[in-house]
Amino acid sequence: MIPETTTPQTKPETPAIAAPEALIAANEAASESKPVRAASGKKAKRQVPTGRAYIQATYNNTIVTFTDPQGNVIGQASAGRTGFRGPKKSTPYAAGMIVRQAATKAHEYGLREVSVFVKGFGSGREAAIRAINANGINVLSIKDVSPLPHNGCRPKKPRRI
Template sequence: MLLNKTKSNYLLKYNTNIREKIRDIKKTFEKNKLIHQNLSVNYFFNKKEKKLIEYKIIIHLANKNVIFIITDKNSKIINYITSGLLGYKGFQKRSKDAVIILLKKIFFFFNYINNKNTSIYIKGLKYNRKLIIKKLKKKFIVKSLIYNDILPHNGCRPKKKKRI
């Protein structure tokens, strides 16, 4: 008997707290309609949504090829596609057309990544980098962008070699 009363008292207090919070939310929404667009109910209840990265897209932009590798969060390769696999040869492999067709193939065949949290790793040169990022941001939820430029900045001048 006592347990039921304490449970019911707890539930009543919990429900009244929720009702008060909802009443406060409604008042703020009535005062300023713009808040409704920016804030959600989770903001007022202090519930944090966990948004973990589920997939990684690794992009190698080499001198003569473009490689897209899709891995899961444990870095196990799910699939990959290159411009050479599409039938391009030579300089065509790193052209803008090859990159656009690669992205279309990724969006078509790997549609299970849509609306999932992804991180993008870009290694190599800067050819078509902005195009790739813009297209990927439209289709996937990008949580992080990591650049790894391999190009040297030429550094210090080396010493002269001795003539013998």
């Protein structure tokens, strides 16, 4: 058998204490990179006074999205997420409830004025625009951005009832 050799254990050297000026400079640099926090420790929400509202009203569903002027989403709701199922999703009443839910999220960001962009021909189209105004958000303009074909694809055959 080979005898075991032991090496003496050496303690690691303790680092020298840094100068107080270096500690203060490092502390200031670290505090500049941290995000601004609210009193409760949560990150403060940015304020967006004006933005855009996108309403997509199809025959089966209605989707409302509030964004800032750059297009970053600040509040979104749809009929299915609000709790409506089946044919109730495309009703004007559902559109009003959708806007109320999305507007509460947008109010947290301080949204007060929106330009509305409407897409589609569903029944919740008019009701959603009225509900935006009723929920304390001022409508600056309304623009229809529905895609219309310039004699593109052949349409579906009409239903025979």
